[in-house]
Amino acid sequence: MEHCKPQAFKFILKVGYYGYSSEMQLGLLAVTLLLVVGLSGHYFYTGRKTKQKTGPKAKFQSPVITPVSADFKWEETEPYPYRPFKKGPYNMTLALKKLDPNDLIALENTYLERIALREKLFDQTEFYACDDSAVDALKEMYRFIFGFMVKRYPQYFELTERGTSIHNRITQKFFPSDPADMKKEEILRLIATNIEEDMLIMLKNPSTGQFDEYILRSFITLMPAGFNPMTKLNKSLTAIHGPVPGYLQKLQISMNKFFSRVQPHEFIVRQNWSLQTHPNLCAPKGSHATKEEAEKLHPLFPNDLDFNKCFFRVEKQCVTRLPETGAIIMIIRTYTTSLMDLRADLSEEQKGIMCSAIDGISGDLALYKRRAIWGDAAKSFIRGESNGSQPIPRKHVFVH
Numbered sequence: 001m002e003h004c005k006p007q008a009f010k011f012i013l014k015v016g017y018y019g020y021s022s023e024m025q026l027g028l029l030a031v032t033l034l035l036v037v038g039l040s041g042h043y044f045y046t047g048r049k050t051k052q053k054t055g056p057k058a059k060f061q062s063p064v065i066t067p068v069s070a071d072f073k074w075e076e077t078e079p080y081p082y083r084p085f086k087k088g089p090y091n092m093t094l095a096l097k098k099l100d101p102n103d104l105i106a107l108e109n110t111y112l113e114r115i116a117l118r119e120k121l122f123d124q125t126e127f128y129a130c131d132d133s134a135v136d137a138l139k140e141m142y143r144f145i146f147g148f149m150v151k152r153y154p155q156y157f158e159l160t161e162r163g164t165s166i167h168n169r170i171t172q173k174f175f176p177s178d179p180a181d182m183k184k185e186e187i188l189r190l191i192a193t194n195i196e197e198d199m200l201i202m203l204k205n206p207s208t209g210q211f212d213e214y215i216l217r218s219f220i221t222l223m224p225a226g227f228n229p230m231t232k233l234n235k236s237l238t239a240i241h242g243p244v245p246g247y248l249q250k251l252q253i254s255m256n257k258f259f260s261r262v263q264p265h266e267f268i269v270r271q272n273w274s275l276q277t278h279p280n281l282c283a284p285k286g287s288h289a290t291k292e293e294a295e296k297l298h299p300l301f302p303n304d305l306d307f308n309k310c311f312f313r314v315e316k317q318c319v320t321r322l323p324e325t326g327a328i329i330m331i332i333r334t335y336t337t338s339l340m341d342l343r344a345d346l347s348e349e350q351k352g353i354m355c356s357a358i359d360g361i362s363g364d365l366a367l368y369k370r371r372a373i374w375g376d377a378a379k380s381f382i383r384g385e386s387n388g389s390q391p392i393p394r395k396h397v398f399v400h
C-alpha cells in the first residue's frame, strides 16, 4: 500500500528537495547538470542544490521520492485507516515517529470531493494567512509541495513541456510551477486547492525571547478541530497551546527542543485523534471547553444521536525543515470516519481498546476535550448497547 508506514529513510543523491532511486543516480546527475545550465524553466523541479542550514551536511540528504506505480489510481485508493488510540491512561507526549517521505502527501478517493470543499472553505472562511516575514518560506513551501507531487504522482501532476506550468490531471487545471512573481494569496490558494492537506509554517523568533521559540507565521487551516486559526497567527508554540491543559508541564520543553533540532530532509510524523458529535470538517469552535464551561455540560443520550454524523477524527501531522529558508513546516491531513463505519470496521479487541482510551483521558484534559458530553454515548454505541437514532448506515457528505 502506498501509505504512511513510518520507517527508516534511504538517502541517496543530493540533487534537490527530493532524491531518486539508485538505478537513476548517474543518469540523473548528468541530467541535473544539463538542466541547471540550460533549462531554467525546470529549475525548481529537477536539480536545485540545497543549502544546509543546520546540522552536519553529510547526515541529511534529499530523500528518495519514488513515483507511485503506473497502475495507481487515486479514485481506487481508500483513505488510510489510522487508529492511533491506545489502551489505558492517556499520556501527553510528543509521540513522534520517522516518516517515509513518500507518505508526506496522499492521493486518495476523497480527493475531488475534498478539493471542492476546500475551494469553498478557502473563500468563505479565509482561514489562511502569511505574515510578510514568511513570504520566502511560503514560496519555498510551494516549490516543495508541488516538487513532491510531480515526482510522486507523475500521472496526475505533470510539468508542462516548457516547465512553466503544472497540469493537475485530476481537476484538469493548470497553474504556475514557479511562485517567484505570485502574490501570497494566490500561492496560498493554489496550495489549499490542489492537495487535501492543511499546512503551517513556523520561523524562529528573531528576538530570541524567553523560550527562543518558533512562531507561526503562515498557515492554511481549512479544517481546524476546535480552535479559530486566525487567533494563532504570529504566536509562539507556547502561546498557541495556551488552552491545552498540561502543555507547560508535559510538552513545552520537549517540543521546543524538537522544533529546534529538526533537520532539513528529516521527516517526522505524529497522529492525534478525537471524537466529534457534529458533522463539520471545519470546526473553529465547539470541540473544546474551559473548566468553567465543561462543568455546565450535560451528557448526550446515545439514542438521540445519528452516528452517521458523529466522527472519529485523526490528524496525520508531518514535520520537516525547509532547506533554503530553514522554516519548520507541518503538513496536516485530517481523516474522518463516522462512528457507524468505525464500529463496523473495528475488531472486538479494538473496540475494547477504544473504550479504554476514552476512559483514559482524565482530569483537566477530559474537561478540555468535553468528554462529559460524548464519552458515555460513544462507548455505548461502540459496544453495541445503542444503535443511535438512525441505525441504517448512510454516507455523510461534508458541506462545511
Ligand code: HEM
Pocket (backbone or CB within 6 Å): 092, 093, 094, 095, 200, 202, 216, 226, 227, 228, 232, 237, 240, 241, 242, 243, 244, 251, 255, 258, 270, 272, 274, 288, 330, 369
Ligand atoms: C510535536 C508537535 C506537537 C504536539 C506534540 C502537539 C500537541 C498538542 C496537543 C496534545 C493538543 C491538545 C489537543 C487535543 O488533543 O485535543 C494540541 C492542540 C493544539 N495544537 Fe498542537 N502540538 C504540536 C504541534 C503544533 C503546532 C506546530 C501547532 C501550530 C503551530 C499546533 C497547534 C495546536 C492548536 C491550535 C491546538 C488547539 C489549541 C486550542 O484549543 O486553542 N500544534 N497540540
